[in-house]
Amino acid sequence: MGGVSTADRAERVPKQDRSRATRQRLLEAAVACLAEHGWAGSTVLVVAERAGVSRGAAQHHFPTREDLFTAAVEYVAEERSGALRALFPDGAAAGDRRAVVAALVDLYTGPLFRAALHLWVAASNEEQLRARVTELEARVGRESHRIAVELLGADESRPGVRESVQGLLDMARGLGLATLLTDDGPRRRRVVDQWARLLDDALGQAPDEG
Amino acid sequence: MGGVSTADRAERVPKQDRSRATRQRLLEAAVACLAEHGWAGSTVLVVAERAGVSRGAAQHHFPTREDLFTAAVEYVAEERSGALRALFPDGAAAGDRRAVVAALVDLYTGPLFRAALHLWVAASNEEQLRARVTELEARVGRESHRIAVELLGADESRPGVRESVQGLLDMARGLGLATLLTDDGPRRRRVVDQWARLLDDALGQAPDEG
DNA sequence: AGAACCATGCAGGCGTGCTTGCTTGTTTCC
DNA sequence: GGAAACAAGCAAGCACGCCTGCATGGTTCT
Numbered sequence: 001m002g003g004v005s006t007a008d009r010a011e012r013v014p015k016q017d018r019s020r021a022t023r024q025r026l027l028e029a030a031v032a033c034l035a036e037h038g039w040a041g042s043t044v045l046v047v048a049e050r051a052g053v054s055r056g057a058a059q060h061h062f063p064t065r066e067d068l069f070t071a072a073v074e075y076v077a078e079e080r081s082g083a084l085r086a087l088f089p090d091g092a093a094a095g096d097r098r099a100v101v102a103a104l105v106d107l108y109t110g111p112l113f114r115a116a117l118h119l120w121v122a123a124s125n126e127e128q129l130r131a132r133v134t135e136l137e138a139r140v141g142r143e144s145h146r147i148a149v150e151l152l153g154a155d156e157s158r159p160g161v162r163e164s165v166q167g168l169l170d171m172a173r174g175l176g177l178a179t180l181l182t183d184d185g186p187r188r189r190r191v192v193d194q195w196a197r198l199l200d201d202a203l204g205q206a207p208d209e210g
Numbered sequence: 211m212g213g214v215s216t217a218d219r220a221e222r223v224p225k226q227d228r229s230r231a232t233r234q235r236l237l238e239a240a241v242a243c244l245a246e247h248g249w250a251g252s253t254v255l256v257v258a259e260r261a262g263v264s265r266g267a268a269q270h271h272f273p274t275r276e277d278l279f280t281a282a283v284e285y286v287a288e289e290r291s292g293a294l295r296a297l298f299p300d301g302a303a304a305g306d307r308r309a310v311v312a313a314l315v316d317l318y319t320g321p322l323f324r325a326a327l328h329l330w331v332a333a334s335n336e337e338q339l340r341a342r343v344t345e346l347e348a349r350v351g352r353e354s355h356r357i358a359v360e361l362l363g364a365d366e367s368r369p370g371v372r373e374s375v376q377g378l379l380d381m382a383r384g385l386g387l388a389t390l391l392t393d394d395g396p397r398r399r400r401v402v403d404q405w406a407r408l409l410d411d412a413l414g415q416a417p418d419e420g
Numbered sequence: 421a422g423a424a425c426c427a428t429g430c431a432g433g434c435g436t437g438c439t440t441g442c443t444t445g446t447t448t449c450c
Numbered sequence: 451g452g453a454a455a456c457a458a459g460c461a462a463g464c465a466c467g468c469c470t471g472c473a474t475g476g477t478t479c480t
Contacts, residue, residue, distance in 0.1 A: 018479085019425060038335035040250045043469060054427045061425095065470070117387075121331045124390050125248035134391045163404035170401060171377055174384030177327075180334050181344045191380060194373035198408050229459055253435060264461045271459090275436070 023061050025051040030072040031079075034115040039122035044068065069119070070132055076116050077136040083107060084140075084147050097203070098196040100151045101168065104144075105192050108176030109183070117180060144169055154203050164202045171195060233271050235261040240282040241289070244325040249332035254278065279329070280342055286326050287346040293317060294350075294357050307413070308406040310361045311378065314354075315402050318386030319393070327390060354379055364413045374412045381405065 029051035033042040044065050048058040062068035087103050107113065120137070123129035148165050149156055156162045175188055239261035243252040254275050258268040272278035297313050317323065330347070333339035358375050359366055366372045385398055 022425080036335070038331065040332075041335055045469075056427050057425075059426095059471080063471085118331060120387070120391055121248065121328060122250075125246070125251055130391070137391060160404045160407070163400045164408065166397070167381055167401045167405045170384035170388065171381040172384065173387050174380035174382065177330070177383050177387055178380065181330060181340070181347060187376070190373045191377045194370045195377045197370065198374065198377075198412055201411070202404075202408050232459080254437095255435080263459095266461045267459070269437080269460095273437085 019061070022051070022053055022057060026053070026058055026061060026068070027072055027075040030068060031076055031115045032111070034072070034118045035111040039118050042069075042118075066128055070129065072115075073119055073123075073129065073133055073136060076112060076119065077140050080107070080112050080116065080140050081143055083110075083112060084144055087147070088151055097152055097200050098193065100148075101196040101199065102189075102192050104148060104151075104169070105172045105175055105188065108172040109179045109188070113176045114180065117177065141169075152199070152203060158204070161203060164199060168195065168199055229271070232261070232263055232267060236263070236268055236271060236278070237282055237285040240278060241286055241325045242321070244282070244328045245321040249328050252279075252328075276336075276338055279332075280339060282325075283329055283333075283339065283343055283346060286322060286329065287350050290317070290322050290326065290350050291353055293320075293322060294354060297357070298361055307362055307410050308403065310358075311406040311409065312399075312402050314358060314361075314379070315382045315385055315398065318382040319389045319398070323386045324390065327387065351379070362409070362413060368414070371413060374409060378405065378409060 026047065029047045030042065033047050033050055037046065044058055045055050047068065048055045051058070058068065062071060084107065087107070088100070116137075119129070119133055123133035145165060148154075148169060149162075152165065154161050154165055156165075171191075175191065178184070179188070236257065239257045240252065243257050243260055247256060254268055255265050257278065258265045261268070268278065272281060294317065297317070298310070326347075329339070329343055333343035355375060358364075358379060359372075362375065364371050364375055366375075381401075385401065388394070389398070
């Protein structure tokens with residue numbers, strides 16, 4: 001590496017330092033705090049303490065609180081996309097639609113969605129965050145739809161199929177929202193079972209699945 | 211009137227005073243502020259100013275901030291129940307299921323649901339509020355389900371019908387959640403159309419409707 | 421040795437809760 | 451019936467605590 005390696009362009013890319021781990025821990029802590037303490041309760045000090053560092057360290061990586069949570073937003077989006085893709089890495093379960101629906105719904109009941117939910121609600125009234133959240137959420141939403149279509153073996157060229165999948169994802173969001181207050185697993189499972197059945201009828205046989 | 215009419219029991223029942231109007235305005239302002247500025251942005255001063263009274267007045271009616279929003283929770287629950295019952299006062303439209311679904315979804319895109327959403331998310335991390343919100347929301351949820359079943363002319367004795375309606379309401383919640391960030395009416399309408407169709411198939415003919 | 425990384429101390433701003441004083445409406449006594 | 455007396459509604463000010471942002475040292479890696 002050349003001598004002026006510290007330049008590393010702009011602000012990002014802290015290279016292969018241990019500080020990168022600190023940044024990572026800060027982001028993870030921010031997400032965890034969002035899920036546990038909500039937006040107002042996730043102060044910089046709380047996040048820093050959970051990350052095991054001092055407030056100054058957080059200040060160093062993210063000068064302002066908004067910087068921290070803006071980064072957290074992107075981090076959550078990344079994680080959610082990753083969790084989505086990791087659902088069925090080989091697409092083997094594309095046949096069992098009920099399992100696919102259940103897995104999708106499960107994504108909306110975990111801490112990641114919980115954190116995202118807090119971010120949405122907070123961002124809905126914070127001009128700066130709102131833009132970034134809506135943009136990233138649109139991206140994650142599109143990816144969710146794409147993966148759902150793929151896993152379900154749905155043929156979007158047929159009328160109504162696209163809207164059915166969209167409605168399914170919206171239902172998953174609604175179930176996740178309900179889980180925020182009371183985690184009623186059995187109820188969720190019954191609803192998932194029934195809607196998986198309805199969806200199965202609506203989608204018909206998978207086009208290329210035999 | 212008897213002599214000791216001033217006794218009027220405990221603290222409640224402000225009788226025929228104008229202060230009752232102030233209390234009402236404070237609650238309305240609290241709900242409106244929740245929908246517009248969110249939980250953290252709905253400070254006592256903001257609510258009081260919107261209600262057109264001083265902060266001291268609000269303090270008089272609701273000693274603590276939590277008292278104010280605890281009352282607001284109940285108020286929102288009342289309003290939502292009322293709006294629900296007012297959907298089809300005569301049940302005349304029980305035949306057009308698409309209209310019923312659309313009306314139900316509309317309830318979840320208005321300012322009342324918006325305020326309720328902020329309350330849920332805030333209450334999910336505020337021990338005191340959480341109990342009251344979950345309790346009242348369970349009540350409103352049950353009433354929503356009951357009215358939905360009635361308006362849809364669904365026969366809950368048939369298997370899957372109950373879960374279908376629950377899923378519909380969850381989808382409505384999810385659509386309302388999505389509306390928080392981007393109000394995509396056309397998309398919502400397409401989803402509603404499709405799922406009204408699916409639901410129509412799932413529910414079959416109304417038992418006593420024709 | 422230099423730079424990045426990290427920890428600590430300080431000032432400003434804001435929101436809540438409490439206390440004090442004023443206005444309005446109702447009760448009670450002459 | 452009218453006026454004093456009382457309570458309730460209402461407004462303004464003050465004290466405390468917390469969070470944010472900035473500035474200043476100390477530490478570790480290159």
